[in-house]
Amino acid sequence: FSVRPLSSTASTSLRRTTLEARKVPFSKYHGLGNDFILIDDRDKSEPSLTPEESAMLCHRNFGIGGDGVIFALQPPSESGDGADFDFTMRIYNSDGSEPEMCGNGIRCMAQFLKDLGESKSDDGAYQIHTLAGRIVPVMNEDGTITVDMGEPFLEAAKVPTTLEANAEHDSVVEQTLEANGKTWKCTAVGMGNPHAIFFVNDLEKDIDFEKDGPALEAHESFPAKTNVEFVQVKGDDHLIMKVWERGAGPTLACGTGACALTVAAMRAGKIPRGDQPVRVTLPGGDLWIEWRESDNKIYMTGPATFAFAGETKV
Ligand SMILES: N[C@H](CCC[C@H](N)C(=O)O)C(=O)O
Numbered sequence: 001f002s003v004r005p006l007s008s009t010a011s012t013s014l015r016r017t018t019l020e021a022r023k024v025p026f027s028k029y030h031g032l033g034n035d036f037i038l039i040d041d042r043d044k045s046e047p048s049l050t051p052e053e054s055a056m057l058c059h060r061n062f063g064i065g066g067d068g069v070i071f072a073l074q075p076p077s078e079s080g081d082g083a084d085f086d087f088t089m090r091i092y093n094s095d096g097s098e099p100e101m102c103g104n105g106i107r108c109m110a111q112f113l114k115d116l117g118e119s120k121s122d123d124g125a126y127q128i129h130t131l132a133g134r135i136v137p138v139m140n141e142d143g144t145i146t147v148d149m150g151e152p153f154l155e156a157a158k159v160p161t162t163l164e165a166n167a168e169h170d171s172v173v174e175q176t177l178e179a180n181g182k183t184w185k186c187t188a189v190g191m192g193n194p195h196a197i198f199f200v201n202d203l204e205k206d207i208d209f210e211k212d213g214p215a216l217e218a219h220e221s222f223p224a225k226t227n228v229e230f231v232q233v234k235g236d237d238h239l240i241m242k243v244w245e246r247g248a249g250p251t252l253a254c255g256t257g258a259c260a261l262t263v264a265a266m267r268a269g270k271i272p273r274g275d276q277p278v279r280v281t282l283p284g285g286d287l288w289i290e291w292r293e294s295d296n297k298i299y300m301t302g303p304a305t306f307a308f309a310g311e312t313k314v
Pocket residue numbers: 034093098099100101102103104105193194227245246247248251253254255256257
């Protein structure tokens with residue numbers, strides 16, 4: 001696990017005198033080991049940290065350590081679709097890039113809001129505005145969180161990918177692409193953020209993860225780069241995966257990825273299409289994913305865990 005050297009910006013800010021540095025309270029949460037620094041910006045409309053400051057805080061030696069920084073912000077002034085939002089979520093990956101959504105992260109934000117004493121609506125839900133649209137986490141009695149992740153984006157242009165569509169809805173299902181000297185069969189699904197899914201017979205033997213991951217993340221067929229999920233089918237309702245995330249590299253879990261690969265598995269005929277919950281085993285643990293035919297939405301259920309709180313300086 002290579003330690004990334006600090007960027008010049010980060011090392012400059014590390015040298016910043018303590019007089020200029022400002023204090024930043026934070027809380028650390030994780031979803032199956034996909035870990036995030038949470039910032040309480042409920043009184044703000046924009047994140048209180050820059051992408052560079054966020055990347056520095058994510059550094060596992062020079063900072064707090066994390067796969068990203070998540071900001072709990074005030075709801076949008078005019079929500080456009082009429083119904084109210086409770087909050088806005090923004091997130092920076094550990095490299096400082098800003099994705100549209102984060103599945104484990106939205107569960108961590110919901111738990112963060114609950115721990116901050118924010119009341120939920122009667123059904124235990126928070127209406128969260130994100131760059132991927134409306135996302136609704138519901139706090140369950142058993143401590144898990146079920147998230148309405150919205151509908152998947154199947155149309156190639158909406159993933160986005162430039163791979164040639166080869167299936168209905170102008171979508172990409174097991175389309176060939178070349179990367180790292182190998183020919184791959186790629187199924188592309190958007191969850192607000194892009195996902196390239198590759199089914200293999202053996203997760204350990206069939207991929208050279210540290211080389212194939214980054215080569216596929218930056219593949220020219222994905223103009224916004226992509227998250228990369230390698231999937232092995234264990235049964236009609238059980239998939240196991242390894243994930244190389246866009247802007248974060250190898251993580252222990254990826255919630256949007258678990259949703260995207262469940263859709264991909266059904267559309268590629270690897271498992272039956274139906275409402276049944278699918279167990280997705282990630283390196284950090286299990287998520288339960290349902291793609292409901294009634295509303296075409298994807299529902300993800302899993303944990304969010306408080307790790308520690310503290311104060312840092314940037
Ligand atoms: N790295 C991802 C964002 C975080 C997604 C992942 N951590 C999740 O739980 O969905 C991207 O750039 O699209």
